Amino acid sequence: MKHLLSIEGLDPAAARQILDRSAHFKQGRGAHATLPLAGQTWALIFSKSSTRTRVSFEVGISELGGHPLFLNANDIQLGRGEPIQDTARVLGRMVHGAVIRTYAQSDVEQFAEHSGIPTINALTDAEHPCQILTDIFTYEEKRGPIAGKVVAFVGDGACNVPLSWIFAAAKLGFELRIAAPPAYRPPLALLQRAGLTHVFSRPAAGDEVITGTAPNGGKVVLMGDPHEAAQGADLLYTDVWVSMGMEAETERRLKDLAAYQIDDALVALAKPGALVMHCLPAYRDKEIHASTFETHAATIFDQAENRLHTQKAILDWITS
Numbered sequence: 516m517k518h519l520l521s522i523e524g525l526d527p528a529a530a531r532q533i534l535d536r537s538a539h540f541k542q543g544r545g546a547h548a549t550l551p552l553a554g555q556t557w558a559l560i561f562s563k564s565s566t567r568t569r570v571s572f573e574v575g576i577s578e579l580g581g582h583p584l585f586l587n588a589n590d591i592q593l594g595r596g597e598p599i600q601d602t603a604r605v606l607g608r609m610v611h612g613a614v615i616r617t618y619a620q621s622d623v624e625q626f627a628e629h630s631g632i633p634t635i636n637a638l639t640d641a642e643h644p645c646q647i648l649t650d651i652f653t654y655e656e657k658r659g660p661i662a663g664k665v666v667a668f669v670g671d672g673a674c675n676v677p678l679s680w681i682f683a684a685a686k687l688g689f690e691l692r693i694a695a696p697p698a699y700r701p702p703l704a705l706l707q708r709a710g711l712t713h714v715f716s717r718p719a720a721g722d723e724v725i726t727g728t729a730p731n732g733g734k735v736v737l738m739g740d741p742h743e744a745a746q747g748a749d750l751l752y753t754d755v756w757v758s759m760g761m762e763a764e765t766e767r768r769l770k771d772l773a774a775y776q777i778d779d780a781l782v783a784l785a786k787p788g789a790l791v792m793h794c795l796p797a798y799r800d801k802e803i804h805a806s807t808f809e810t811h812a813a814t815i816f817d818q819a820e821n822r823l824h825t826q827k828a829i830l831d832w833i834t835s
C-alpha cells in the first residue's frame with residue numbers, strides 16, 4: 516500500500532518516477548492509453564480552501580477513469596468531531612483512495628493508517644508534497660535536471676511549502692536557500708531530520724547563516740538577507756506570507772516580512788534567465804511585486820497547470 520504523506524517520507528526513486536511520468540501525462544492528455552483509476556471512487560476531504568489542488572485532483576481522477584467525491588470536512592461528521600480514525604475506517608470500506616487537505620500532519624498519517632487505502636497529502640501545516648513535485652517538474656521541463664541547481668525561497672520560510680522544499684533538496688541533490696527573518700525560519704532539527712548532517716553556521720550582519728549539506732550534493736542554507744539568497748540563483752520562489760490558519764497573525768506577518776518581497780531588483784541578482792515561481796494564490800505587492808508577477812506569469816501559470824499533470828503521475832504511481 517503506497518501513500519504520499521510528505522516529501523520527507525518519499526523515496527527519491529519514487530519522486531523521480533513521478534517527475535518523469537508527469538511529462539508523459541502532460542503530452543498524452545485526452546488520449547491516455549490506460550485508465551489506472553477505472554471503476555474507482557476517490558474521496559477528496561478538504562478542511563481548507565483550494566482552487567488548484569481541488570480542481571487538478573477532480574479533473575485528474577476523472578481523466579484517469581475514476582470518480583472524485585469532494586467532501587468539505589465541515590459537511591461530514593468529521594467537522595462535528597467524529598474522530599479521524601473512525602472517518603478513515605468508514606471511508607476505507609467505501610472508496611478506493613483519499614486526498615486530504617487539513618491542518619495537522621498527524622491527521623493524514625492516522626487516516627492512512629486506519630483506512631487501508633492509498634492516501635495523499637493535499638496540504639497540511641507541515642508539508643505540501645504535491646505542490647513541490649509539480650514545481651520541480653515545471654523547473655525541469657523548462658531548464659533540465661534540478662540536481663546541482665540553486666533554488667532561493669524568499670518569505671515565510673517556516674510554512675508548509677518551504678518545508679517540503681527542504682526535504683526535496685536533501686533527496687534530489689540541489690541547493691535550497693531560504694531567506695527569512697529569524698522567527699520565520701524552519702527549526703534546525705528539521706534540517707537534521709532531512710539528513711543534512713554537516714550543519715554549520717557563519718556570522719552575518721547581526722544574524723547568522725546556517726548551512727546543512729547532504730552527501731548527494733543537497734544543501735540547505737538559512738539566512739536573513741534576500742539579496743544574498745537571490746545571488747546567482749536558478750529559481751526564485753515565494754509563497755503567501757499568511758498561510759491558511761494563520762489569519763490572526765496577518766498584521767504582524769505583513770510587517771515582519773515586508774523586506775522579503777520578490778521584485779525586479781531581486782530577480783536582477785539571480786542568474787540570467789532565472790525562473791520565478793509562486794505556488795499561488797498570489798498577493799500582489801506583498802510577497803511579490805505586481806509587475807514582477809506579470810513578467811513571470813507564463814511560468815507561474817504553467818506551474819499551476821502542471822498541478823494536473825503531476826497529480827495524474829502521483830495517482831498512477833500510488834495505484835501501481
Ligand code: CP
Pocket residue numbers: 564565566567568569638646794795796
Ligand atoms: N497552490 C495551491 O495548493 O493552490 P490551492 O490552495 O488553490 O489548491
Ligand code: NVA
Pocket residue numbers: 638643674675676754755757758759794795796
Ligand atoms: N503556505 C500556503 C500554501 C497555499 C497553497 C498555505 O498553507 O496557505
